[in-house]
């Protein structure tokens with residue numbers, strides 16, 4: 741994992757940035773690489789397997805996907821169940837475009853780092869082929885099937901200002917958003933309690949460090965393994 745010096749954080753729904761249509765990436769420079777690294781860090785910190793730049797407030801057509809999403813169901817199960825499961829490498833997917841997708845669709849659960857702890861059933865094409873560019877600007881082609889297709893299309897939605905609940909019927913959407921609000925309240929309360937106790941612990945420190953958000957996540961990685969993966 742790279743340096744935890746993050747300037748950005750993952751935005752939660754209904755942050756207006758999540759409705760932004762991302763601009764095409766034109767400059768493949770050090771800033772882009774730094775943003776990619778930071779997104780990888782934030783994604784792993786929250787135990788996600790995919791993250792779009794719009795989710796961290798950057799209007800750029802840049803996605804991060806863990807190569808984990810391209811494993812078979814059996815392989816994913818092995819990674820999730822093993823003590824120190826290898827999530828594989830993090831892929832930068834830039835300026836993606838759908839080249840071809842299946843007409844048949846699959847319904848399965850989806851999670852999203854912008855809707856922590858909310859899982860809903862979404863219908864997606866069973867496979868997709870996309871063209872994109874890597875972090876150096878080289879053209880790439882990617883094929884995703886099942887979970888992989890779901891992950892690619894979920895993230896590409898983010899670049900178009902679309903979120904997973906947009907796929908739901910009116911009633912299912914109302915329920916999901918209500919769940920989300922309830923969970924957000926619970927998480928805010930938990931954070932406030934943690935901030936309160938960490939503020940007491942830090943009173944002797946002269947230099948105040950950044951928010952304790954990153955710290956509060958420490959030690960939770962094992963406990964949460966086996967949960968459905970968020971994007």
Ligand SMILES: [Zn+2]
Nearest residue numbers: 852853854971
């Ligand atoms: Zn998402």
